[in-house]
Amino acid sequence: MHCVVGSGPSGVACAQALLQKGLTVRMLDAGLTLEPARARAVEKLGVSAPADWDPQLLALLKENMTSTAKGIPQKLVYGSDFPYRATERHVPCTFEGVGLRPSLALGGLSNVWGSAMMPYLDSDLAGWPIKSAQLSEHYAAVLQMTGLSGRKDDLAIRFPLHTDDPGNLDLSRQARTLLSRMERNKAALNRNGIEFGAARVAIRAKRAPDQPGCVYCGMCMYGCPYGYIYNSASTLEELKRHERFTYQPDTVVTSFSESGSDVTIRAHERVTGKTLELRAVRLYLAAGVIPTTRMVLESNNAYDQTVWMKDSQYFLIPLLLSRRARNVPQEALHTLSQLFLEIFDPEISPYAVHLQVYSYSELIGQAIRQSLARFGLNFDFAARQLEERMLVVQGFLHSDQSSKIATTLRRDAAGRSHLELKAELNPAVKSTVRKVTGKLMRQAAKLGALPVPPMVEIAEPGRSYHSGGTFPMRQEPGVFESDTLGRPHGWRRVHAVDAAVLPGIPATTITLSVMANAHRIASESAALM
Numbered sequence: 001m002h003c004v005v006g007s008g009p010s011g012v013a014c015a016q017a018l019l020q021k022g023l024t025v026r027m028l029d030a031g032l033t034l035e036p037a038r039a040r041a042v043e044k045l046g047v048s049a050p051a052d053w054d055p056q057l058l059a060l061l062k063e064n065m066t067s068t069a070k071g072i073p074q075k076l077v078y079g080s081d082f083p084y085r086a087t088e089r090h091v092p093c094t095f096e097g098v099g100l101r102p103s104l105a106l107g108g109l110s111n112v113w114g115s116a117m118m119p120y121l122d123s124d125l126a127g128w129p130i131k132s133a134q135l136s137e138h139y140a141a142v143l144q145m146t147g148l149s150g151r152k153d154d155l156a157i158r159f160p161l162h163t164d165d166p167g168n169l170d171l172s173r174q175a176r177t178l179l180s181r182m183e184r185n186k187a188a189l190n191r192n193g194i195e196f197g198a199a200r201v202a203i204r205a206k207r208a209p210d211q212p213g214c215v216y217c218g219m220c221m222y223g224c225p226y227g228y229i230y231n232s233a234s235t236l237e238e239l240k241r242h243e244r245f246t247y248q249p250d251t252v253v254t255s256f257s258e259s260g261s262d263v264t265i266r267a268h269e270r271v272t273g274k275t276l277e278l279r280a281v282r283l284y285l286a287a288g289v290i291p292t293t294r295m296v297l298e299s300n301n302a303y304d305q306t307v308w309m310k311d312s313q314y315f316l317i318p319l320l321l322s323r324r325a326r327n328v329p330q331e332a333l334h335t336l337s338q339l340f341l342e343i344f345d346p347e348i349s350p351y352a353v354h355l356q357v358y359s360y361s362e363l364i365g366q367a368i369r370q371s372l373a374r375f376g377l378n379f380d381f382a383a384r385q386l387e388e389r390m391l392v393v394q395g396f397l398h399s400d401q402s403s404k405i406a407t408t409l410r411r412d413a414a415g416r417s418h419l420e421l422k423a424e425l426n427p428a429v430k431s432t433v434r435k436v437t438g439k440l441m442r443q444a445a446k447l448g449a450l451p452v453p454p455m456v457e458i459a460e461p462g463r464s465y466h467s468g469g470t471f472p473m474r475q476e477p478g479v480f481e482s483d484t485l486g487r488p489h490g491w492r493r494v495h496a497v498d499a500a501v502l503p504g505i506p507a508t509t510i511t512l513s514v515m516a517n518a519h520r521i522a523s524e525s526a527a528l529m
């Protein structure tokens, strides 16, 4: 039996590849799920049209989510924080200036993710022992699982789509305004190192009017009542139908050891705390970078030794459109990323800088109103003016240009261990983000939108959730490094398949490549004895 820890995106990609290779797979998962009352509300809304939704149920699913000019403090789903719950007890950590959190949920952080998906470029893979060509067939396999909406536009010249038939989502009016101005000025923008196109998101688009797919109800940020945003829980449901697959929920893996031909896995039941021991031929760690790092350090008995977690720096740049789109609060639209801009400019970074453009959503409206209230401005009029012009850019830098996180396993006097995560700030981040903003400012006429520098926000390290690299893959791994099959130094039957093994974190979204790499490792290790 081959064991996979975790049902998030990397876990399901790994499990599926192992099954395809004819192996028997058991998935061990902490597996927290949505509270029943909220699940019932989702179910009810999911079988009716938005116009028929019960306002009380809708309010329940929007509960507890707030946004400010600094962004959304914590993205919830269906009003619930279950994706982040119970971690203090099962994955004890301390955080100093770090925004990243682990998940013990069924589906992991894919319950809350923004579903933006771009592959990695070879030029962004400095220090990697593999090239993007080695991921290509796995990108394609993974996209079969997740689905992808996007367009065969100019972005596909550098960033292959890896699918012949992407879904086609309607752009919002604000996004269309920006895109059409950029199209008109394409040659000049390209000459200035700005490439752009429709966002690539794992949202299911309608293939025909009578088929299931996005209805543009604007609920994306709260959780799609129809389940049209990819969540790895849906792949898990498919895996469960396979005769060689078993799913063991409520199981928290803590450590492992190897002897000859198998791995002993130590775990406890999430609810009762009862300890468990299991055996496997191979173990695949797909628990997310924090829990995987913790398990590997614990199993190596590596206390008080720091490994470095890399992070793709996250920042927000508000943009004001030169043309307004009237009555945006009434518009039928999706509220995940609408457009991608990729900046290739050696004056800013030797790597691609990735920008995701978001147009109006209720949460952007809320942030605008909250900011205006602070200045005591004529609330409604000013808010409407801004809403009709405001776009938000979520930007990401390559990890080599970002801050990093010192990650150390500590033990207290009572013998309890915890993982300590401490940010180490890179002072160059501010000037890099300033250069990105300056570049957009200089291209404002060609973009048809103007950045608002005083409102630029640089988030704390880890806040992007594009973090990993604690045991980077190397051709010849040393201590606290992994081989190209994700095996941390010293282990033969234990493979880390999540972001923990990425040698660096390019800016262009993490999950697609993490899934592809997990799929690759599982496919290539399946034949090992």
Ligand SMILES: Cc1cc2nc3c(=O)[nH]c(=O)nc-3n(C[C@H](O)[C@H](O)[C@H](O)COP(=O)(O)OP(=O)(O)OC[C@H]3O[C@@H](n4cnc5c(N)ncnc54)[C@H](O)[C@@H]3O)c2cc1C
Residues within 6 Å of the ligand: 005, 006, 007, 008, 009, 010, 011, 028, 029, 030, 031, 032, 075, 102, 103, 104, 105, 106, 107, 108, 109, 110, 112, 113, 114, 115, 116, 117, 251, 252, 253, 254, 286, 287, 288, 289, 291, 464, 465, 466, 498, 499, 509, 510, 511, 512, 514
């Ligand atoms: C708000 C938000 C927005 C995001 N947006 C994007 C985006 O647009 N694009 C993008 O590429 N990425 C995005 N991400 C990041 C993305 O969600 C993660 O990269 C992805 O979920 C990682 O998948 P994973 O399977 O490696 O880990 P996780 O999703 O963290 O899943 C971990 C799994 O392991 C299980 N587990 C954990 N510890 C244990 C244990 N000890 N024992 C047993 N089971 C365990 C959990 O139950 C869970 O099933 C976003 C993240 C957040 C929070």
